[in-house]
Amino acid sequence: MTLYIDPPQWPGHGRMWSHLVSDVSFDELHAFAARMGLPGRAFDGDHYDVAASSYADAVRLGAVEVRSRDVVRLLRAAGLRRRKRPGARPG
Structure with missing residues (x-):
């Protein structure tokens, strides 16, 4: 089970954000998020x-730190990449 997280460098709602992804399944991702x-x-x-503010918790629980450009590559390689729908909120 490997989860990955990029640095918190994405602004939104007055905070900075990271992306947490799985290279195996959404079930694995949802279970980790629940933890x-x-x-x-x-x-x-x-x-x-x-x-x-939760970045260190993710790493402490086992998420592997990666560069932001690696997130999409990992999702595509796992077949988990989902394109944004037209009109969807920006990520």
Whole structure:
């Protein structure tokens, strides 16, 4: 079970955010997010948005730190990448 998280460098709602992804399944991703206490609304189609204040918790629980450009590559390689729908909120 490997989860990955990029640095908190994405602004939104007055905070900085990271992306938490799995390279295996959404079930694995949802289970990890539940362990972190992330709300369901933090799931954005193929990743969870994680506030900078929770970044260290994700790493402590086992998420592997990766560069932001690696997140999409990992999702595509796992077949888990979901494109944004037209009109969807920006991530």
